Amino acid sequence: MDDKVSLLCYSSDMSPFAYTPDAVVFPRSREDVVEVVKYASESQTPIIPRGAGTSVTGAILPRRGGVILDFTRMSSIKEVRAEDLVAVVEPGVVLDRLNAELAKHGLFFPPDPGSSSACTIGGMVGTNASGVRAAKYGTTRNWVLGLEVVLASGEVVRTGWPVVKHSTGYDLTQLFVGSEGTLGVVTEAVLKLAPIPPYRVTVTMFFDELGLAGRAVTEILLSGVRPAAMELLDRTCLSVVNEVFKLGLPSREGFIVLELDGTKGSVEEELRKVKGVADKLGAKDCSWTDDPKESLRLWAARKALVPALAKVKEGHVLVPLAEDPSFPISEMEGAIRDFQALGAKYGLTTATFGHAADGNLHPVMIVDPADPGQWGRMLRMEEEIFKSVLRRRGALSAEHGIGISKAPFARRALGGGLEVMRSLKRALDPKGILNPGKMGLDVESREDPGNLLYAYLSRLRGELQALRRAYEAVRCFRCGFCRAVCPTFNYFFVESKGARGRVILSYYFLGGLVEASEALRQAYDQCTLCGHCVQVCPPGVKVVDIVEQMRRDLAAKGFINSVHRALGENILKYGNIYGLDNAARGELAKELRGG
């Protein structure tokens, strides 16, 4: 696929970066991948593996051009061996679909990123994704037993075995996990599974001070409780989930929601301990539920929090930079205070939430990307967040990866380790064709992210109507939740035929990057206007309005469906015959036949 309209839809992810590929290829088999990689190797063309396009760091963007390998069509669940607690899958399988299949066997694949309805196993392997359950269940790497990988040479290797422990050679599986597609292209994964715990409760509690909530997290962990998930939200986040999901939760400075799972007896014991900590620290409204529906509602709200934050402030977007550090448990409280102080210092709208049980905080900055003042303050705050991370012995990224966005900070975080990574990269990809420009491997700088995706906003200054429409389009966070429900996407499996692609295209159209064309018309024409995308869209982007407006714009420029055009011309010529009653229509038909 190499037409401009299609390619533009592959130019962005959840980050503020944007680079357009030269082509997108949709492999259906390992052999397809080998062929592409061999071609790329001979022609020195960059290749960039991509799952659902929900990367937060630019890791899946073709920074140096090249070919995107989109694994959407390579998504079969090849084998579930329940007795061995093992599944074998292709990289394009979507996490929620895998877990629905595994549930039939009473099993699940524990890593659980917020993007579970869209994200693929391949993407999770590339970034070592995790999410809310990491404290108890670990990250993706803990659940990958083996991989099939196409190396830069086109050679295929298998790593690992379907066994839970081995000491047989270097752990190549773990080298590939989290390497963001820079060392090889994964074409199959052997996953470890866990039995679904028989009993689960969700506990919520509120605090009048965010620091107290941080303290509660530490004390719960030290009490020996192992929460399956434990999330901490500040007032901003709490109000967003309240508003978007109508949860009716009390409005306080700190909110903790946690899940306990296991046998009923063990969960009840843990619940008593959690309540003990809540009482001791003066939590407000501590309550719990074992009703799966109620729990699901709370967790769905939490999972959709990031995209929903895009709704906080009119004409502002959530820019994910420095969005994913992790800290030693004892540093969390201090780190939260750092973020609050920095938000105040730089006068930015900020929010903090995180997978508190594993020290992973998500500080969030919400800015008007077209305002150079805010943008500059945001970049200075990013720098200071990372200083806080390094001072507190934290890691740059807990689960999103380095990609493009954190590359300028890689050296400070990794020290000599960056040179070791480079040696390994050269050893496995001497020509540098595998996802170049990422992780600080071959380039440690980045373009000003303000000059990429958001640049078109600045260009639209003065064109109020178009600017307003462009802001609506960039409220789309590219989270890809709509991929799961869009009927045309799920027929074609091509971004330009799906809701997210249509929003992206409308933005580029307004910005003047793409012109009215037959291809563009088709992208909008095929939309069924069913509105499912709007229902699952956390920031509630008005996709249907966008599509209808684009159809009008394109029609105004002469691009119109041939059937519609014929129909219109017909009406202009003969009047609206569908307005006539049956008898009169019959007469008219006779007349036309006669004439």
Added chain:
Amino acid sequence: MDDKVSLLCYSSDMSPFAYTPDAVVFPRSREDVVEVVKYASESQTPIIPRGAGTSVTGAILPRRGGVILDFTRMSSIKEVRAEDLVAVVEPGVVLDRLNAELAKHGLFFPPDPGSSSACTIGGMVGTNASGVRAAKYGTTRNWVLGLEVVLASGEVVRTGWPVVKHSTGYDLTQLFVGSEGTLGVVTEAVLKLAPIPPYRVTVTMFFDELGLAGRAVTEILLSGVRPAAMELLDRTCLSVVNEVFKLGLPSREGFIVLELDGTKGSVEEELRKVKGVADKLGAKDCSWTDDPKESLRLWAARKALVPALAKVKEGHVLVPLAEDPSFPISEMEGAIRDFQALGAKYGLTTATFGHAADGNLHPVMIVDPADPGQWGRMLRMEEEIFKSVLRRRGALSAEHGIGISKAPFARRALGGGLEVMRSLKRALDPKGILNPGKMGLDVESREDPGNLLYAYLSRLRGELQALRRAYEAVRCFRCGFCRAVCPTFNYFFVESKGARGRVILSYYFLGGLVEASEALRQAYDQCTLCGHCVQVCPPGVKVVDIVEQMRRDLAAKGFINSVHRALGENILKYGNIYGLDNAARGELAKELRGG
């Protein structure tokens, strides 16, 4: 250290291989290590890191000569940050000592190899060691958050962070873990810790058929129970632990001992499920205990099983080859049957036990190493065990590593992965100075292990008395349990001044590899004959007898302590003055002074 007597004590591990180093260095700091590595790099000298010398595969032997870096003197626990569940340690710290220290904080480091009283964290990192608790707690790699590593260039890098999750660059930590010292020398480890579970029970059950025991393991796992440990022993193993530890357990074909840990409520729920499986499969004598002493006795017996197997048959030793495969759970029952059939086919005394909950079986072959017929059959059986492993999609080694012993099988097991490993090795150690000759990296063959350590037995044929003494010496399995208790070893921290070294030296002395000398005399002279080593020695090697006999042999050749010699000469000259009463002795003293 470079005298022959001292060096010979570093020529063996638990494997049948033997290679003598050119020197042994005892670093006390990172700087010492850097200096040695830089010297080695300049002079192209192999360097071999070593912990307690309990490797089972020859991984710590200087196959190409060179310098052993013995970390015994670099063993401090630098930091325990209880709140973060993190400890920072030097590589030479012994596991049991670490856990004793952590227990003061209510914490523990879960990986738990049988050699815990001797083995060091550095060695565990090198081999990704695990042991009985891996099913629930994973292997060493799951508990290592970061490392300080001296690279082949002498450069020092730090990997990882004291956080439980990260996606910040290639996971270098996991690349070094399990790399058997071939990629870098670890000088510090940041470990993840767990709270000690409040309640533990040990369950035992017996079966009339070994396959049924294998079935029980599978069913227990599929019932959702997560045993902290679950071990399976066949009749041979059961009788050994019964005999050595006087446990008085019933004699049956299959024995399962498992540990459940957690809160009291959860353990009780799991216990009900385990009993259900036992009833269903007709287990005999299923019983349980929550008495820590009773549990400890059972588990101590299990942990000492391997060395104790050396006692099964007079004049026979346990040769650890193909001793450590792991299997998918569903293949375990079949694998056990394979081993039994192979033992019968080759007419060898075999035993099977294993960490059943994680598919790790330890098939054991017990042979007279001086009998070429048995030796040849053992090597053919080894080959067939690995065929069974590959056919059943298992891994060559679950926890011991490849080292020298499994190198000839590495290519079949790893396929193209071996070439990937070689690329990585070349990238990080271009001169090949780090532990060369291991893992199939630079050489895939091995010398006939019968021509190494055990060769001296064949040479002694005909000298019945010496042969008998040599067999007693090779009953020593080099497990190193005596390191923890030997008073002279714990003063000098040098093998030749400890029980294990004295046994090894006696063997080489009998075999003619080392001659009587002043240095050899010193090794035996310093022994206090306290006999602690005999008490902790699982095969019960008569170390005190060996030392006394060696003293006599050396004295006969004129090597005798100067004090003892003076005393003896004195007695010969003046008679035994200590036989006189005090008054007479006083008179004699006056006389001598006068003369």
